[in-house]
Amino acid sequence: MVELNAKIPAGDIAEKWDNYKSDMKLVNPNNKRKFKVIVVGSGLAGASAAATLAELGYQVDVFTFHDSPRRAHSIAAQGGINAAKNYHGDGDSVHRLFYDTIKGGDFRAREGNVHRLAQVSVNIIDQMVAQGVPFAREYGGLLDNRSFGGAQVSRTFYARGQTGQQLLLGAYQQLARQIGLGNVRLFNRTELVDTVVIDGRCAGIVVRDLVTGEIASHAAHATVLCTGGYGNVFFLSTNAMQCNVTAAWRAHRQGAAFANPCYTQIHPTCIPQADDTQSKLTLMSESLRNDGRVWVPKNADETRSADQIPEEDRDYYLERLYPSFGNLAPRDISSRAAKRAVDSGRGVGPLKNGVYLDFSAAINRLGKSVVQERYGNLFEMYERIAGENPYDVPMRIYPATHYTMGGLWVDYELMTTVPGLYAAGEANFSDHGANRLGASALMQGLADGYFVLPYTIGNYLAPMLNKATPGVDHPEFKAAETGARARYQQYLDIKGTRSPDWFHRELGKIIWDYCGMERTEQGLEKALSELPPLYEEFQKDLRVTGDGASINQTLEKAGRVDDFFQLGMLMCKDALERNESCGGHFRSEYQDEEGEAQRDDENFAHVAAWEWTGDPMNATRHAEELEFETIHLAKRSYK
Amino acid sequence: MSNHLTNLTLKVWRQSGPNAGGHFESYRIDSISDEASFLEMLDVLNEKLIGDGREAVVFDHDCREGICGTCSLMIDGQAHGPQRGTATCQLHMRKFQSNQEIVIEPWRATAFPIVKDLMVDRSAFDRIVEAGGFITAPTGGAPDANLIPIAKPVADASMDAAECIGCGACVAACPNGAANLFTSAKVAHLNLLPQGQAERWSRVEAMVETMDEHFGSCTNHGECEAACPKSISIDFIALMNKDYRKSKFKNRKLIDQI
Ligand SMILES: Cc1cc2nc3c(=O)[nH]c(=O)nc-3n(C[C@H](O)[C@H](O)[C@H](O)COP(=O)(O)OP(=O)(O)OC[C@H]3O[C@@H](n4cnc5c(N)ncnc54)[C@H](O)[C@@H]3O)c2cc1C
Ligand code: SF4
Ligand code: FES
Numbered sequence: 038m039v040e041l042n043a044k045i046p047a048g049d050i051a052e053k054w055d056n057y058k059s060d061m062k063l064v065n066p067n068n069k070r071k072f073k074v075i076v077v078g079s080g081l082a083g084a085s086a087a088a089t090l091a092e093l094g095y096q097v098d099v100f101t102f103h104d105s106p107r108r109a110h111s112i113a114a115q116g117g118i119n120a121a122k123n124y125h126g127d128g129d130s131v132h133r134l135f136y137d138t139i140k141g142g143d144f145r146a147r148e149g150n151v152h153r154l155a156q157v158s159v160n161i162i163d164q165m166v167a168q169g170v171p172f173a174r175e176y177g178g179l180l181d182n183r184s185f186g187g188a189q190v191s192r193t194f195y196a197r198g199q200t201g202q203q204l205l206l207g208a209y210q211q212l213a214r215q216i217g218l219g220n221v222r223l224f225n226r227t228e229l230v231d232t233v234v235i236d237g238r239c240a241g242i243v244v245r246d247l248v249t250g251e252i253a254s255h256a257a258h259a260t261v262l263c264t265g266g267y268g269n270v271f272f273l274s275t276n277a278m279q280c281n282v283t284a285a286w287r288a289h290r291q292g293a294a295f296a297n298p299c300y301t302q303i304h305p306t307c308i309p310q311a312d313d314t315q316s317k318l319t320l321m322s323e324s325l326r327n328d329g330r331v332w333v334p335k336n337a338d339e340t341r342s343a344d345q346i347p348e349e350d351r352d353y354y355l356e357r358l359y360p361s362f363g364n365l366a367p368r369d370i371s372s373r374a375a376k377r378a379v380d381s382g383r384g385v386g387p388l389k390n391g392v393y394l395d396f397s398a399a400i401n402r403l404g405k406s407v408v409q410e411r412y413g414n415l416f417e418m419y420e421r422i423a424g425e426n427p428y429d430v431p432m433r434i435y436p437a438t439h440y441t442m443g444g445l446w447v448d449y450e451l452m453t454t455v456p457g458l459y460a461a462g463e464a465n466f467s468d469h470g471a472n473r474l475g476a477s478a479l480m481q482g483l484a485d486g487y488f489v490l491p492y493t494i495g496n497y498l499a500p501m502l503n504k505a506t507p508g509v510d511h512p513e514f515k516a517a518e519t520g521a522r523a524r525y526q527q528y529l530d531i532k533g534t535r536s537p538d539w540f541h542r543e544l545g546k547i548i549w550d551y552c553g554m555e556r557t558e559q560g561l562e563k564a565l566s567e568l569p570p571l572y573e574e575f576q577k578d579l580r581v582t583g584d585g586a587s588i589n590q591t592l593e594k595a596g597r598v599d600d601f602f603q604l605g606m607l608m609c610k611d612a613l614e615r616n617e618s619c620g621g622h623f624r625s626e627y628q629d630e631e632g633e634a635q636r637d638d639e640n641f642a643h644v645a646a647w648e649w650t651g652d653p654m655n656a657t658r659h660a661e662e663l664e665f666e667t668i669h670l671a672k673r674s675y676k
Numbered sequence: 677m678s679n680h681l682t683n684l685t686l687k688v689w690r691q692s693g694p695n696a697g698g699h700f701e702s703y704r705i706d707s708i709s710d711e712a713s714f715l716e717m718l719d720v721l722n723e724k725l726i727g728d729g730r731e732a733v734v735f736d737h738d739c740r741e742g743i744c745g746t747c748s749l750m751i752d753g754q755a756h757g758p759q760r761g762t763a764t765c766q767l768h769m770r771k772f773q774s775n776q777e778i779v780i781e782p783w784r785a786t787a788f789p790i791v792k793d794l795m796v797d798r799s800a801f802d803r804i805v806e807a808g809g810f811i812t813a814p815t816g817g818a819p820d821a822n823l824i825p826i827a828k829p830v831a832d833a834s835m836d837a838a839e840c841i842g843c844g845a846c847v848a849a850c851p852n853g854a855a856n857l858f859t860s861a862k863v864a865h866l867n868l869l870p871q872g873q874a875e876r877w878s879r880v881e882a883m884v885e886t887m888d889e890h891f892g893s894c895t896n897h898g899e900c901e902a903a904c905p906k907s908i909s910i911d912f913i914a915l916m917n918k919d920y921r922k923s924k925f926k927n928r929k930l931i932d933q934i
Contacts, residue, residue, distance in 0.1 A: 085815075089814075108745060108842075113744065162821045163818040163820055163821045167819070167871060168811050168871070169866050169872055171835040172821075174825075174831040174832075178828065180822055196835060196838075209805075211810060211815075213802065213805045213806045214806070248791060278738055311709075314711075314719065314720055319740075418766070421759075421768070487815050536722075536726040539723070580726060580729075582730060583732070588791060589734075590734055591731075
């Protein structure tokens with residue numbers, strides 16, 4: 038039976054983290070090398086954790102299904118990273134970042150974790166600059182900032198439109214140094230396919246070598262999953278093609294509770310789908326909303342091109358509805374507003390499936406060269422994909438799945454409900470509540486990896502010194518290996534008629550239609566009635582060609598889609614049980630007269646953590662009550 | 677707005693493993709939207725192959741936004757295909773025409789052995805970075821980020837170099853299979869910054885020598901720059917060469933660095 042003890046340290050909110058650090062157990066530097074830590078994933082969270090743990094002296098093994106650690110999906114983040122540096126003297130502070138994140142998350146995150154995140158945000162920027170991340174600078178040579186949705190201060194650091202790339206290269210370089218020094222062993226093109234729990238502790242993992250198909254076990258004192266989010270359950274999302282839920286899901290099946298799976302984020306500024314071969318959607322950084330104005334024609338039967346539509350026939354609906362935040366209203370709010378504009382028939386573009394994001398005012402005000410300096414590469418990217426030049430014609434955008442706030446439940450130490458198994462970065466549920474603010478995922482990944490895990494893991498390992506732990510010849514490891522071999526062989530043996538991608542698309546359609554931007558009880562019931570038969574068909578009619586003894590991307594995909602099916606069911610269940618609207622979870626039944634989300638703090642100010650029972654349709658729901666000691670629960674208004 | 681291209685013939689390199697012999701196979705794409713990306717066209721091909729009970733073509737890809745550097749195809753003899761400054765995954769079918777034959781091959785370079793079909797092993801790049809492509813800055817203890825102002829043009833030049841996505845097109849395009857553009861981009865990114873000065877000379881020496889162990893030598897063909905999806909400038913190679921020459925002297929006379 039799962040027990041949810043968040044282990045929040047005592048004391049005033051601003052002192053909790055310091056109190057924790059002064060009370061925690063330490064491992065003496067010479068003893069650190071006696072401990073083996075497995076880090077799965079080499080994105081911001083994984084690379085930073087692995088490099089730091091290795092610097093401290095632990096033996097670290099890193100696993101990634103990518104060919105190089107540098108290719109983790111973090112590389113694709115564009116806009117920026119938040120930090121409460123207050124370099125611009127505009128009133129920013131740790132407290133304000135803490136407050137904005139709690140409010141942005143619609144009061145569904147844990148105060149203790151979020152405050153720590155805001156505290157260490159400032160160290161992240163120092164660390165990354167020391168490593169050589171070429172952040173944007175002002176002419177005087179100091180760091181430049183921009184503002185992002187959901188904040189009224191300028192606290193976002195950026196490196197052109199490639200902030201994620203530059204941060205990941207920084208963390209990757211630090212990891213590469215440790216690999217070169219022999220302190221980290223890297224297993225690339227290797228996928229976690231199971232976690233192994235022995236005597237109530239995580240004893241290690243089972244992996245599949247993607248090149249040879251071999252299944253093997255790895256034992257460690259502690260295991261950290263930094264395996265990213267599950268947005269690809271929707272099939273179409275802004276995530277990279279290989280992003281998947283397998284690592285988190287396999288851990289869930291071994292006893293790690295999965296928290297708030299229904300909290301998914303739809304990003305308002307993506308390029309609308311163009312046709313049905315579309316394999317993924319491309320995000321246009323939210324930073325564009327700093328200077329772009331969002332509008333649709335006032336009339337549904339508008340036929341003129343954008344430049345021919347006079348001001349009085351345009352509806353700048355974000356500026357109209359949310360005067361104080363305007364085009365910078367938070368993501369969930371902007372996304373729903375776009376959906377409503379398109380649903381009202383006022384969508385733009387050949388398929389009428391987008392809204393305009395218009396830079397003409399900015400170009401007039403700032404000049405083309407300033408706009409180019411700020412967004413040049415994003416404009417180029419848009420032109421490559423959409424075939425239109427945004428300097429002349431407004432961009433067309435539409436919301437798409439982008440980020441998943443839900444994930445493995447973790448306590449203050451980032452430990453899951455399985456002792457010795459940690460989750461960091463997007464893979465955990467910890468800091469963003471029901472909605473993540475822009476530029477906060479990079480911050481969280483690096484906070485977890487650089488400044489939290491290296492401390493909290495020591496607290497767990499210290500008492501284990503010189504105690505024997507199970508090795509890979511333990512029967513539980515052997516059983517897990519046999520299970521994994523059978524699983525992949527099974528996909529090959531079905532020999533049905535449909536590819537994994539076909540099933541993935543069908544799954545994605547159901548999840549998007551019923552568990553996407555707006556959800557209803559009826560829709561979710563429908564999804565829950567359609568998913569099991571489709572999953573059964575998957576198990577009977579899947580076709581995987583090729584074999585299991587050399588690289589086989591169809592086979593890899595089959596395993597991932599299998600896990601997405603099970604997660605999809607849990608997501609819909611979670612969404613159905615949460616009878617309120619909050620952040621990214623919008624249930625049409627729960628809205629006020631103006632169409633804004635209506636929370637139910639009385640009954641739902643808690644985290645829903647699901648326990649695996651053998652069937653995702655019958656998972657057990659546990660609740661961790663959220664206590665707001667510092668910030669008062671209030672209606673989240675951006676008017 | 678969407679038009680369709682019809683009757684495309686794809687000549688695709690198939691090779692079952694690193695040590696197997698390879699060959700071209702021809703496939704037909706009857707019709708594809710010009711809004712589709714090149715890789716989406718290969719997705720369509722693979723769905724068709726699976727439908728016919730055949731093995732899908734293996735190719736590397738991930739972000740499909742031109743940033744992760746995973747995609748890597750020689751298209752009609754050009755690394756990343758015909759559009760300049762564009763990675764394979766961002767290439768769209770509107771750049772092609774109906775009835776065209778398109779030849780698709782993996783990167784060809786001694787340092788990048790073929791894993792299967794169109795997928796190659798580029799880990800030699802990681803070895804170069806492990807040798808010195810970093811700034812030694814262990815976690816914790818970093819000074820305030822604004823303590824060292826960096827002139828904007830310097831930060832911008834460093835960023836120009838740092839944009840490299842590590843795709844390997846420069847190596848694939850080079851008649852010698854040299855990795856000078858990739859290596860010089862990493863060297864320049866760090867050697868231009870004030871933070872990178874302490875290890876400037878040891879970095880360039882270690883990286884260049886590791887590069888030489890794995891890759892061919894540069895004879896200034898300039899094909900790399902033309903193939904690079906990030907348009908990384910060949911000027912960085914000059915900078916690396918200059919620093920490398922100096923390092924031979926400086927690394928031996930440590931006092932000169934002061
Ligand atoms: C297009 C886009 C733009 C974004 N822009 C921003 C932004 O501007 N600011 C911001 O703050 N956030 C942004 N985000 C969100 C942010 O990028 C991610 O949330 C964050 O980078 C996730 O980092 P991570 O380390 O948790 O995981 P990832 O970077 O996704 O890394 C996951 C790692 O796990 C490995 N892995 C996964 N499963 C397995 C397995 N089973 N076995 C072995 N290895 C495995 C992968 O190989 C990879 O190395 C953006 C996201 C997208 C999609
Ligand atoms: S220099 Fe250009 S071509 Fe070479 S690896 Fe970097 S991005 Fe690719
Ligand atoms: S797939 Fe990422 S750069 Fe092409």
